[in-house]
Amino acid sequence: MRELISVFYRFSIRLLLLIPVVLAVITIGFILMKLFPGDPAVLLAGEAASPQYIERIREIYGLDKPVWEQYLLYLERVMRLDLGYSLSYKRPVLDVILTRLPYTVVLAISGLSIGLILGLFLGIISAWYRKKLISPLINSIAFIFYSTPVYVIGQFLIYYFAITYKAFPVGGVVTIGVEHRNFYTYVLDVLWHLTLPSLTLGLIFMASYVKLTRSSFLEVISSSYFLAARSMGLRNSTLLFKHALRNAIIPVITLAGVQLGMLIGGVIITESMFSWPGIGQLTMEAVSTRDYPLLLGIFIFTSIAVVVINAIVDFIYSIIDPRIKDRW
Amino acid sequence: MRRLNSLTVCVVLTFLLGIVGLLADQVAPYDPLNTRMFRALQPPSNVNLMGTDQLGRDVFSWVVYGIRTSLLVGLSSATIAVALAVIIGLLSGYKGGIIGNVLMRVADVFLSIPRFMLIIVTVVLLSPRISNIILVIAIFSWPEAARVVRSEVLSIKEREYVMAAKALGSRDLDIMINEILPNTIPTILSLWTLIIAEAILTESALGFLGLSDFNYPSLGVMLMMAKNAIFVGGWWVLLFPSITLVILILMFNFLSDKLIERLSPRLG
């Protein structure tokens, strides 16, 4: 019972702490909106709109009222989950975002997973065999990948696997013009298209995970409790899995959680490169069509998403790590 | 005879690149912005060391000027960001209290926003001029640096010589400048080079998306050309700018790592 109360308590505190940050984000959005060049009403209604429509817009957004009132109106709109109306899609912004969100999520999770698996694996090898040649080799390769921009890796992958060897498609989610008879072939097609983009992301993440895993692992190995465990005559497999790994993984998982949040806003380049129809590509579309309401809406959405995801990760953490459990 | 260690090699190489950037006008054989369609997509040759892109621009010249742009943006934004970060970090770490907390909350808000997203939005809004780009990158780099500086300051604050200075009645400002600041220099330098690396990354990314200042050739722009060039066999458009970019970023990342290693006072 006591456990439940403390869980609830922790959850509500975090919720409360979220609010100022979210508020700040929304306010920044408002400020940005005010910074848009030109008459905001025209911008929001679209340049081809009729004067009456522009007047309507002026009314709805309260653009002729003092800034204070505009801000409050704006806040109220956001609370109602009304992020505006996309000019290029002629649909509510939130709608558009939500349609594209799943693609980004799929890409983000695949990329992170590949990065995590590769990173953990290589990091542990680099730590375990740190006296042999393979360790500095892995570290150097990781370092190079770490310093390589995502579009360079992506381009090289495209060049080799999509153009030279034609093993994977260059972009898109599904092969155009193909009718899928069942769900199974559809999934396979998507996976085939997903390979290169998620590999690109994965290689970038791998770099940071290798470094972190290695140092975390080394720290655990040289710790007092590991020494004591060894002196107790435990098996190598026990030492590795139940003592070393579990403890070493924690910082890595934390990083992954934080990066997941960052990813939602950060896959712009990868998605552009591979024409992956997620939020990133949506952003670029909004930029090129000067669809300001959409752009702003994406900004608010992704920022809040990041904040919320971080808070959730933090929360899950407090439940899992026994050391933090006690503090509240 | 001093040993040739990795740090020296790195610093030397970076300097060389810096000189290339500085003397771009002299080094580059052609005007990079000059498009000559009849020489479009030529492989590397005696005339064009690194070949040309689809618009006939000499890749080598572009790369040279690209180095200059990257270093310009990198150095400027990093310097601004670090300057801000040091001031804010010092103040908030040393004085602490309400101001310190508020400043850190502000930094936190900046940190929660997907950086790149915001940079794009801002650059779109404010027109992609080079000064805007530098400013925007600086504005979004200082929060994290400020945090690091602050935590350094917090730990230095507790050291004996700071306590001694306080006991002797030195003014706060004096303490901050004479005692604390010198000890944060390794961290500051390391942060500076790290931000340079990040800034170069961001700057070229903007170039890749077509959001850079057209008067300042960006390596990213050439990579944008590469996007299509590789489909018609123009591997040189991809290769040379890529290698240059990776080397640039790598050098600064490496410097950042090594600086903190070598300059931090050895403990015991």
Place this chain on the structure above:
Amino acid sequence: MKPLLEVRELTVAYRVKGVMKYAVKDVSFTLNEDEVLAIVGESGSGKSTIALSIVGALPENAVVVRGKILFRGIDLLKLRPNERRYINGKEISIIFQDPITHLNPLRKVRLIFKDLFEDHGVEFNIQGVLELLRKLKVPDPQRVLESYPFQLSGGMAQRVFIALALVLNPKLLIADEPTSALDLTIQAQVVRLLREVRENFRVGMIMITHDIGVATSIADRILVMYDGELVEEGSPDDVLLRPKSRYTASLVSSTKALYKGVMSWTY
């Protein structure tokens, strides 16, 4: 009495920045079954190194230059790690200074015991563990088993550690500065505990400490180490009242001065 452990000409050095620093120089001694041996010395005298050499837990830069450590006839130094592990924990066990940092903070105490049992091929006897903890004066052993190491106090953690060391009935227990990281009152408790362990369990002990008082209150024989060398060996009375080497004499007198002339340390 049969010798349980024989250390012959043990010489261990640490490689520091390319230079070999000798921590243990040509040390030889014997430990008999059921005997308690105390190794006394100041920091850097090499006493911990001896302990670590016996269990094979020396750091990476350590080199065993020469010597043998015979345990029931087997030279421990010649064993490979996967052979060592049959001895560690089961025949020879070790407890360390600062017990809490030596226990995995993310693993419940009960599971640590479980690992120990299972890896040595013995069925997990939870009743036996509880019984042992009770004997070691642990109040509410059930709760302790379900706790995490960081939730325990220093003295409690040390008892858990002692339990881990004794639960598989080893022949030799090594205690490396078991009291140094604890408060003075807890120190006294732990020393008393170890004395009781000595009386109730048939186990040989090597006690490593810098505190002569602790050594004399529990040991049958005392070894004094200085700068890697064995400078004195004898019974507590011999060492205290009739020290043969100058170092031992100064050690005794300075400790005496500290305790203002109290000759028998009663804990």
